[in-house]
Amino acid sequence: MEKETLLVTNVRPWGAAAVDVLISGDTITEIRPASRQASTDETTTVVDGGGKLALPGFINAHAHVDKSWWGQPWVSYGGEATTQGRIAHERAQRDKYGIPSANGTERVLREFLRHGTTATRTHVDVDLGVALDGIANVRTAADRLGGAVEVEVVAFPQDGVIRRDGVLALLDAAADAGAHSIGGIDPCAIDRDPVAQLDGLFEIAERRGCGIDIHLHSGGDLAAFEYELIIDRTRRAGLTGKVNVSHGFGLGQLATDRQTALVEQFGELGISWTTVAPTNSAPLPWRTMLDRGMGLGLGTDGIRDLWSPYGDGDILQVALDFAKLHRVRYDEDFVGVAKLATSSAAPFVHRSVHDVTVGARADLVVIDAENVPDAIVRAPRRDLVIAGGRIVATDGEVTI
Structure with a gap:
């Protein structure tokens, strides 16, 4: 069975430049510069990150x-x-x-x-x-x-x-x-x-x-x-x-x-x-x-x-x-x-790697914050949570 794919576009890992994060199954498989029109096929679910901060789960x-x-x-x-x-x-x-x-x-x-x-x-x-x-x-x-x-x-x-x-x-x-x-x-x-x-x-x-x-x-x-x-x-x-x-x-x-x-x-x-x-x-x-x-x-x-x-x-x-x-x-x-x-x-x-990086389990938290210090000081709502390649929460509410 072919793995489901998820493309999270226009997010800023650790507050850096915006990227698109491609997820296959439960793993991050590619990180590339953000594109205005990300090319995908019909098996890929696309989620717009809105230029927000992204952190590992x-x-x-x-x-x-x-x-x-x-x-x-x-x-x-x-x-x-x-x-x-x-x-x-x-x-x-x-x-x-x-x-x-x-x-x-x-x-x-x-x-x-x-x-x-x-x-x-x-x-x-x-x-x-x-x-x-x-x-x-x-x-x-x-x-x-x-x-x-x-x-x-x-x-x-x-x-x-x-x-x-x-x-x-x-x-x-x-x-x-x-x-x-x-x-x-x-x-x-x-x-x-x-x-x-x-x-x-x-x-x-x-x-x-x-x-x-x-x-x-x-x-x-x-x-x-x-x-x-x-x-x-x-x-x-x-x-x-x-x-x-x-x-x-x-x-x-x-x-x-x-x-x-x-x-x-x-x-x-x-x-x-x-x-x-x-x-x-x-x-x-x-x-x-x-x-x-x-x-x-x-x-x-x-x-x-x-x-x-x-x-x-x-x-x-x-x-x-x-x-x-x-x-x-x-x-x-x-x-x-x-x-x-x-x-x-x-x-x-017992994970060897846990980050927004290729090869890591696809655990991602997207937050409307300017940077990491801003996220800590305000602890704002988590707008998107991805766990093991699945969207599990949006707009602060669990969806599974």
Whole structure:
């Protein structure tokens, strides 16, 4: 069967000169200077980009798409505003709101598409209450959308690893069933046994060949201690390029020389970082992290869930928060931030290339903006979203 072709005319990738982008199947096959009268055959669908800015599809490198009550009646905030309090509240209330479910996850993924996100790394709760059901629901939801949002799963032990007998076995089963990574959480504060948690996670990762993506919320010296343990375990296990730290707010609280020493080792071992850029956190040494070869990605975290009523799935808003937090002012730095949400985040979803370039998966976001800084500062409506060669959203509304 001949592949369907799509021609997106008169768009400006990254704000450069206008081009026409030819897509065959799910791949960008040609980029050529914009033509007033693009020649096509009857099998080609032509879409006029109107001279607007074009970016690669956004990559949400840290999400929790299994936990949202998006699309349901408003759920009032309850429980204690601590990590332990949020865990307890969620465990007590989630069944009441049908969490997790394939329908709830699909609603979140549709919001991702509406905002131009075409790939995500999502943490999915694995615990004694839901077992692997959340992962099954996420995969069902992604399948319903025909892979428009490519989903990479991290099996996530939100309620702790060691303190709940049986969680390590569930993480092992998830990795055996195809989870790209297994997660961990605050080995000191939650399990209160960092050696046992990391021993368990790294043993599974070594045996199954999966990655590790660990939530760390601690600050100050405790944060540095956890980072040092992870550095040591990564080096001893030979898991270079397979470990990611999620959140890791404590890194920004450390003295510059201590930050630099840690970042040097993170870069050497390919330990990457994902942040949701909360504006009340300490800025990360992001330029140093990139200079030392670290991967750095942006994510939305939870979206209207039992942890927080905030969030709408718009990674461009996260990029704006990141820019504000790090006092970005110059155009080249705005472009660097945009790349954190797009092209340079490719490794977080195991892509070798993710850009408006020949050979890449055809994920394209068209925005009515003068340039990249303008797009970040205003976060305007996404006028056209193409995912895997399919038009999935126009004028800010999902069409599939």
